[in-house]
């Protein structure tokens with residue numbers, strides 16, 4: 001196994017190479033398996049699949065009993081995501097479906113931006129390696145084994161560098177350039193992930209809300225597009241400040257934004273959206289003054305096509321626009337009150 005470790009170390013400056021192998025022990029030919037593995041995991045265009053591919057590849061090549069990939073979200077504030085890969089009863093490496101809490105040693109590794117090794121209370125040897133990009137820790141890797149794992153350090157660091165480069169590119173392609181919020185192409189993945197996660201405190205609902213800035217054309221016409229863009233940017237900041245860390249924020253395009261909220265009942269979702277609406281209405285936007293948003297929301301369930309949920313929230317948003325703007329309306333509530341008129345109930349489409 002030292003073959004793989006030493007090769008990755010060759011690309012590093014001598015001062016930071018931590019492998020214990022002497023230069024004479026380094027092979028000159030790259031093992032095809034290592035290249036195959038790197039090619040396979042960087043083939044993914046989906047970040048979840050990439051994360052799992054990294055953990056599985058590293059667990060096989062190290063080899064390790066388990067590999068944990070812990071990731072900070074792009075703004076460094078929002079909740080970390082965790083992928084854990086373990087060996088199953090048949091000896092194969094598989095992704096552990098159970099959510100695990102991040103070990104405090106992982107957080108320390110990200111904070112210090114340095115690798116370290118320890119032995120835990122179960123007697124397992126552990127190796128922690130930060131995933132660094134432009135002086136920032138994007139996340140960290142944790143390898144677990146029955147024997148010391150220092151020999152796998154160079155391999156893990158090499159994988160961390162490849163992963164950091166690649167994830168940065170992928171994340172940029174998923175973000176709106178102006179606001180840094182997710183763009184629309186990631187919406188379905190985030191919705192499915194929220195719908196599949198175990199309900200918190202018995203509340204299973206996921207809510208989708210669409211916001212639209214009221215009379216935004218006037219802002220552009222009066223102050224120009226540069227100020228219009230500034231309003232969009234500041235609105236995104238208000239979203240980040242107002243919603244919970246595990247809510248997922250998108251700019252769908254233009255002056256249209258989407259939020260996915262999980263773990264709320266109807267009143268909770270409405271409360272969170274109303275708080276945001278009021279916050280925006282009270283915020284003084286430089287030069288432009290006060291701006292309001294209209295909000296429509298709808299419940300999402302696993303049986304819905306994403307377009308159906310968007311369509312329902314959009315109907316509630318349209319209602320809010322038609323009834324004075326600077327308002328929040330829920331599709332299910334409007335439907336129950338008969339306020340939407342004789343509309344077909346979205347979701348009851350006959351396919352045949």
Ligand SMILES: Nc1nc2c(ncn2[C@@H]2O[C@H](COP(=O)(O)OP(=O)(O)OP(=O)(O)O)[C@@H](O)[C@H]2O)c(=O)[nH]1
Nearest residue numbers: 212213214215216217218220225228229254255321
């Ligand atoms: N500055 C800026 N303006 C944008 C952007 N995307 C869309 N717009 C403008 O947003 C405005 C949207 O106008 P409308 O759809 O007519 O709606 P509105 O004026 O907001 O009115 P209501 O939605 O009915 O309250 C148009 O003037 C677009 O040019 C953007 O990225 N930057």
